[in-house]
Amino acid sequence: MKLSFSNRVATILTLGAITSLSHAQNGLRDIPDTAVEAQLNAFKLIEGAKINLFASEPAVANPTHMNWDQRGRLWVVSSPLYPHIQPGQEEQDKIVILEDTNGDGVADKHTDFATNLHIPTAVLPGDGGVYVANSVEVLFLRDTDGDDVADERKVVLSGFGTEDTHHLLHTFRWGPEGMIWMNQSIYIHTHLETPYGVRRLLGGGMWHFRPETRRAEVFMKGLVNSWGHVFDEWGQSFMTDGAGGQGINYVFPRSVFLSSPGASRILPGLNPGQPKHCGVEALTGRHVPDTLRGALAAPDFRGSRINLFQLTDKGSAYTSTQIADLVSSTHGAFRPIDVKMGPDGAVYIADWYNPIIQHGEVDFRDPRRDHAHGRIWRITFDGKELVKAPDLVKASEADLIQHSNAPEGWTREAATVELRARQPEAVQAALESARAPAGVDPDLFALRKVWTSQALHRFDAAGAAALLSSSNHKARAAALRAIYYDAATNPEALALAEKAIADPHPQVRLWGVSVLAQLSSPDTVKIALGALEGIELDEFLDFALWSICREHADRWTAAAQTGNPFANTTQLLFAVRALNQAVAVPQILSALGSGELPSDAQVTGVADWISKVGSAADLNALFEFALTEGAKPAHQTTILQALANAGSLRKLKPAGDTARLSRFLQSPDLATFTSAASLAGLWKLESAREGLRAAFLNAPTDEAKGRAALEGLIALGGPPTATMLDEIAKNAQSDYLLRSLAVIGRTKMDPNEGAKLAVAVLTEAPQGKDLHGIFDAFLANKQGPVALSNALSGATLPQAIALAGVQKASSAATKPEALVAALQKAGTIKPMKMALTPAEMEAMMKQVATLGDPHAGEVIYRRAALQCVVCHAIGGAGGVIGPDMVSIGASAPVDYLIESLLEPSKKIKEGYHTTLVTLKNGDSFAGAIAREDTNELVVRDAIGKENRIPKTEIASNQISPVSLMPPGLTAQLREDEFIHLVRFLSELGKDGDFKTPSNRFIRHWQTLMPHPSTRDRIGHYGTKIFTEAVSDYSWAPVYATVAGAVPVGELPEIEGRGKNRLGVARTFIEVKNAGPVKLRITGKLADLDLFHGDTEIAMPDGAETEITLDVKEPGRQKLTFAGLKGYGIEGVTVEVLDDASRADLVELNNF
């Protein structure tokens, strides 16, 4: 007999009192061995690398950040106080200077420079002292008497938020132009009074600060934990995120990313689905192996490893490809949180050293939080000479300028910082006579001279302008970035930006737009929109243009009232859509009518925009366009959808004869019919009622159309709809789907009436399943839960359907406790507590450690019934509703995992809180806020659907304490299965089989669902039939395992010849240019058929092969395989061996 695990828990709990788990998180029982050797033995290094300990406790404990001074000494801040000061505790966090005086790669001297800090999170030597982030302030500490102990302390900036101590101001770095760059994270709200006015940054983002002028400005906004920032050789900025999980992010002025409060548009990172990172550094210089030079090293502190990424140009931005890990460790306390190249050309790693990384999830006072250990590691490479660091302090100005052109990034940066300390006149004289060192790109040399002039605050504007004529687009873009900071006072800036807008390279255009955004000229937008001409617009350049159209709206909207201030209608359409206001509507509509905006994208653009901002007359013009003789069906569909949005979101309909809609109700196209049905209701077209009724009654044959018709009937409303639905729901002879839909429809009209019908229909639910979403209809209405619980009073329900209701109600953001109680009573369900006592928890953790099998657990995790994959990704493969699980095992203790499976609402990951939006009409939406603008809020719900909500309709908007993850998902598991599942989760990200490899395995697939025609057709045509575009083939998403394989055994069985059963899957890759693309295939190849498009690729025998696709047409390539089940094929992996500049992987949502 299968004894469900939940029953067992329930039994235990009836015996004993339930104790809160919050003080009993004992998941991490095995505190890792703190010995240095234990860590040394646990490292796995990239080929040819060695690692040694540079420094450790007691000199350093819990380092949070580090930077070098010009003398080659490493300054480290550390915070045993983290995460929160205790009453009576001294503010004793410190800065230590570590010094390797004999050059053996080990620090032999350490000096406590300051010992009176409060959770310092950044340190940056320079200007004769050191800048420190000290919670609410940036301090400048100085030693005035040469004993390396600070005796002067000044506040340089104050007003940084402290709402969360792992979000505090952090990640200080000198820019090549001599400014300090600094970041803050999601919960921080900062208010600075600068000599130039108040500057506020509410949420995450990055600042630049010039100490000598005290100018602090926001550069970009967003990212969850923006814990890394690095400049490439050309001065472009790349950031990493400790919680966002999109790998490397390309940032530029005014760019906005994930989590920025109130953002109506955000940009993606370059590696969606990648681990989360703290810190980032470019590997530079002669000691680094040629293959790694230029790579970005980003510490994955959860997974105890350092990832490497290679960047290649793509449009105005880049692609980023993950390559092998620099280092990884099986030691659970190795927490690399910063990485910096050292003066000797080696790679230095700050290891925060802590078995617990969590902030919110683990009690501040948890005894397992380590407050005593900390390590600095050093990685060197075999066969490569170390670099001898120059003596920068003694070097002449001329020599320093040569050093600022060194191959090593460390030397360049330190030379720049040293030059800041010299007499500006002397440096300027040296700059004028400097010659490029041998082997240095003349453009780079010229750019570095410009940067040095900025570092002295004597900007060489002419030098920057000259660089704009370089043949290298990177030099041109960098010159514009140099101009950007003080563009407002540079008389040449406008002309230079105008030139950049016509540049052949999109990145130069992007920087041209960025410079324009700094200027006060009335023509900035007019000039900027020239960037639309003659090239393909990509997302980043599009964003920059969108941003300036909005920021400088007051410079062009007056002229757009009557005419077109821009060069053409396409530019005007771009601007008005960016602004999202009713500006230039007549001009745009007239252009639409005269065929000036012919493309599908333009028509969609006009329709979407008019639906948001247009008047009733404008909507009518749009409607007329759809009704025009010869209008393209795709355009008609688009316009009807837009009119439906205007009707539902803005209660607005065309000022004209709406009855003309009827012709679209005959459409065989589902999208067209759906919009038309919705419009018939919104426009109250009684004449449409009969047709809608017929389509609704036909729902058992065509459910989608039937549901669409129901929406129309509800909107049409009135007694006829109510009576019809009542009759269907009450008629026990009706089809069950129809009855369910009738209850749902009636509930949407009036929850109390719906509730009266619901009990009888739910009682007859087949297999006790709520197949059609009756419970959801009640939960989506403010009065719904109460209405249903009233109706259930005194009634009984079969236990299974009542349980299904309890499960749905328990994860509803509204916490409908009365409904849960009513369902429990009606279904005679005993209240089931899913909490464990400390003793039970301890016993279970022991079992996870001793009996849990992670391989069995992965199979359970992937089961469709558990739905894990629907919401959670592992390394980007899976749903996006919940957090990515890629390194959950390496970061979360076992008790946390168990607790989160049983009680999902107990601890909710930041960024995954449910927002509950209740409308004035009683409808409610729960989910994550996807984006918002002044008019509407978009909420992404638990099934990933985006709901657009007009802000004027919102009655309340609050953060719910309930997780979107339903409780009891694991209730169907046996105890042994539950233990395997926990073990699997606990292994994710740890070194071993469940650390997502960096290989470019194709992880997003679709699998063919069984189809009646396959058996016959395969007999005639072979497995090639799976490459054909058969319209009623149905493909379901499937993701690769952690190891990168598609498990053929898990795929639905497709009937082949005789008793043959096949698993069929397909995927896509995007190839840039014609030519060969290399793939590596593993699996039992003899049982595998593989197709590129419709061309079969011959498979050898064996378990692994490399093949070359001959790509004739660049663009999307389809790969399809059919694996013969039952003969040991197991998993199939397909790995793309070329990098992202050659072939991009395609995610399921873009299939």
Next chain:
Amino acid sequence: MKSPSFITVLSGLLTFGGILSAQEPTAPLLQSGDRIVLVGNTLFERARLFGQIETTLQIATGPEVKGITLRNLGWSGDSVFGDSRSYFGPPSEGRDRLARNLGETTPSVVLISYGTEAAMSVDQGWTEDAAHAAATAAGIEASRDVFLAGYEALIELVRKTSGESLREIVLISPPPLENLGAPLPDQTENNRRLAIFRDGIRDLAKKNSLRFVDLFAQMGGDSFKGEVAKPALTEDGVHYSEAGHAIVARELAKGLGYSEGSLIDRNLPAYEELKAAVIEKDRFFFHRWRPANETYLFLFRKHEQGQNAKEIPMFDPLIVAEEKKIEEARTRVFAGMTRN
């Protein structure tokens, strides 16, 4: 390490309500047992690091007045609309928070200082308050009018939420800005704007029958002609250094009705002990009223760490203990005693 250098600025203050020639006669502000609460922006927030304002007032009141305590609610970058205090919500939530803090600190006397943030951000905007943001970026007159309307509402909020102990509200004009020479910006224009804001604050005080301290005038703002400050009292033209804060404190005390004198030997160890206790008390109070990690302790993630919120009131006895030290050190100062 160097021994801490004493800043030799406080020239001693008398308590007998002496009248300075340039000022109108003013009765001394403070009485025994008074609780002073500071409400303002960066000027007050940073005052906690130097301890000068409270130390000066503690001595200025003289030995007869006892048991003065001070709570500093200064917040960098704050505006009369409560911008900096709002955390995740709109500025109105910042005002709610200030109201709560005033209720908790039970002031007898509230000293308010705003204006720098607004005068310096004319044409750029200085509040996120949706109803006023646009006006704050629309020129000096509009900006000043919005400022004064917000200020008046703030006075009303202080009156309503401070409890029955409230006896006086004092409006304090911001001190002037300084020119420190290139590459720092010239603040002549901003000082001119600041004078306009000062005039408005003075009229507002008069209209509401409140005391007004013209720090701007007392510290030379009206005679400023764009000259480079020598010696500089600010770090960056805006924010007063430790030495500058000593002058601010002295001028503030004067404006509150206390006159200069020479009774106190500032080199007394007791004086430094008093200042040290003030700074330590302010440090504890900072962790008490503006703790880090509020998201987890009190806000929308309190289900994760709310159990640790119990630690925050545990700063109260530490504050009381420092206040005892303040009172003892103060007594020794007046007695001209040293610890040994």
